[in-house]
Every structure is written in structure tokens, then in C-alpha cells.
Amino acid sequence: MIQSTPKIRIRGLCKAFGPKIVLDGIDLDVMPGTSMVIIGGSGSGKSVLLRCILGLIPADAGTIEIDGVNVLTLPPRRREEVIETIGMLFQNGALFDSLSVWENVAFGLLAAGRRHGRRPSRAEARATAGRMLEQVGLDPSVGALSPAELSGGMQKRVGLARAIAGQPDILFFDEPTTGLDPIMGAVIDGLIVDCVRKLGSTAIAITHDMASAQRIGDQAAMLYKGKLIWQGPAASLLNSGNPMVDQFTHGRREGPISMELRR
Numbered sequence: 001m002i003q004s005t006p007k008i009r010i011r012g013l014c015k016a017f018g019p020k021i022v023l024d025g026i027d028l029d030v031m032p033g034t035s036m037v038i039i040g041g042s043g044s045g046k047s048v049l050l051r052c053i054l055g056l057i058p059a060d061a062g063t064i065e066i067d068g069v070n071v072l073t074l075p076p077r078r079r080e081e082v083i084e085t086i087g088m089l090f091q092n093g094a095l096f097d098s099l100s101v102w103e104n105v106a107f108g109l110l111a112a113g114r115r116h117g118r119r120p121s122r123a124e125a126r127a128t129a130g131r132m133l134e135q136v137g138l139d140p141s142v143g144a145l146s147p148a149e150l151s152g153g154m155q156k157r158v159g160l161a162r163a164i165a166g167q168p169d170i171l172f173f174d175e176p177t178t179g180l181d182p183i184m185g186a187v188i189d190g191l192i193v194d195c196v197r198k199l200g201s202t203a204i205a206i207t208h209d210m211a212s213a214q215r216i217g218d219q220a221a222m223l224y225k226g227k228l229i230w231q232g233p234a235a236s237l238l239n240s241g242n243p244m245v246d247q248f249t250h251g252r253r254e255g256p257i258s259m260e261l262r263r
């Protein structure tokens with residue numbers, strides 16, 4: 001069987017803040033066109049892992065390859081170009097209240113265009129934003145509103161529209177269903193799966209929501225004490241056979257994982 005190169009390949013990734021070791025030799029492969037869900041307790045380092053890949057915080061050691069290129073050793077300009085191919089849906093939507101909804105959706109397009117000297121006109125950007133809003137089930141007329149006028153579920157949709165606007169090869173989702181009711185959570189998960197499939201993107205999602213993890217993920221991995229202690233199909237999260245994963249995914253108080261209250 002021919003094995004293609006992982007879209008994202010991480011080896012020996014380490015990150016500490018002072019004496020606190022957060023990532024302690026992470027190895028992770030995400031194959032092209034697949035979705036990886038990262039689970040783990042509060043403070044286990046899920047966001048730090050995503051932020052290291054995005055270059056928002058420097059890694060201490062290890063490699064992060066995207067399409068076979070170690071982004072950690074690229075010159076800043078080249079690295080920026082690679083990072084621009086990643087779409088990100090932030091936990092709280094991270095919409096700018098000072099901009100209209102369509103300007104939020106088109107923000108990345110306008111910013112990338114400005115850097116590369118081929119900035120779309122405002123009319124083009126607005127038309128693209130309207131199409132993206134339709135893709136996430138919103139009427140393009142919503143584009144004229146301010147984010148503050150939208151419900152939490154609509155804000156997530158706008159965040160998703162912004163994440164997919166640049167047709168990214170890679171999509172990151174940071175707790176996409178947090179704060180949503182279960183039905184809206186399922187709707188957002190469905191949209192995420194549709195968008196990822198339509199674009200053929202490779203995705204990494206971090207979540208505490210096991211239903212969401214199973215809906216979004218092909219594969220899953222669990223972070224505990226700086227290490228990925230389990231990796232397997234997301235469909236087996238609730239019956240992995242690993243005592244730590246079982247305790248976590250079933251939310252049991254008793255088990256091999258001890259809660260550290262000072263993190």
C-alpha cells in the first residue's frame with residue numbers, strides 16, 4: 001500500500017514555560033484530507049500545541065512539518081506564507097466588533113491580498129464574503145450587521161465562514177461547540193464536516209465535547225502530562241480500551257487520572 005506524506009508531521013515537539021513542561025516530546029501525523037481531534041484535560045496543552053503549529057509561540061525543540069517542510073526552521077516570511085494556508089476557527093469566534101460581519105469574513109482575504117499586492121476590491125471581497133455566509137447557512141444580508149447583533153451560534157457560523165474564506169488546505173478548530181446548545185453544536189459540527197469535505201482540507205480540532213469529537217474527527221489523540229498517551233479512531237473514543245481515555249471520555253471521577261488543581 002502506498003502511504004502518502006502526512007500533511008502535518010510533528011516529531012519530538014517540546015514546550016515549557018519556565019519550569020512548567022507543557023509539551024514533552026509530541027509525535028503526531030495528520031494525513032491529507034483527514035481530521036484529527038485532540039482531547040485532554042484543562043491545561044493539558046491542547047491550545048499550546050495549536051499555537052506552536054501556528055507559530056504564535058516558539059517551540060523549544062522538535063520539528064513541525066507541513067507538506068514535508070519543517071516550518072520551525074523557515075525564514076519568517078516563508079513561514080508566514082505557509083501559516084496563511086491555515087484557516088482557524090477560534091473558541092469565542094474572535095470577531096472584531098468594530099467591523100461588520102462581511103468585513104470580518106473578508107478580513108483574511110483583504111489582509112493576505114494586501115501583503116501579496118493583489119488585494120481584492122471591496123466589492124469583490126463583499127461578494128466572496130456573501131458566498132461564504134451562504135455556505136454556512138446564513139443569508140448574505142447578515143453581512144451588513146455588527147457581530148454584536150448575532151447569537152452565539154450565528155457568531156460561530158461567521159467565524160467558520162471567515163476560516164474557510166481563503167479556501168485553506170488546513171483548518172484548525174478550537175473548541176468549536178463550546179457555549180452552544182446541543183442542537184446548535186450538532187449543526188456547527190455538520191457545517192464543519194461539510195466545509196472540510198468540500199475543501200478537501202486537513203483539520204485539527206480541540207474539544208471537550210465527546211459527541212462533537214466523534215462527529216468531526218476521523219482520528220483522535222489524547223494529551224496527558226505533556227505526552228500523547230493514546231491515538232486511535234475517533235469512533236472508538238468511548239470504548240478505546242485505554243483506562244485513561246475511558247475515564248476522561250466517560251467523565252469518571254475515579255481512575256488513573258488525578259486532577260491537579262494547581263495548574
Ligand SMILES: Nc1ncnc2c1ncn2[C@@H]1O[C@H](COP(=O)(O)OP(=O)(O)OP(=O)(O)O)[C@@H](O)[C@H]1O
Binds near residue numbers: 017022041045048263
Ligand atoms: N503564554 C503562556 N505563558 C505561561 N504559561 C502558559 C502560556 N500559555 C499556556 N500556558 C500554560 O500551559 C498550560 C497548557 O495551557 P493550554 O491553554 O494549552 O491548555 P488547554 O489544554 O488548551 O486547556 P483548556 O482545555 O482549559 O483550554 C497551562 O498550564 C497554561 O497555564
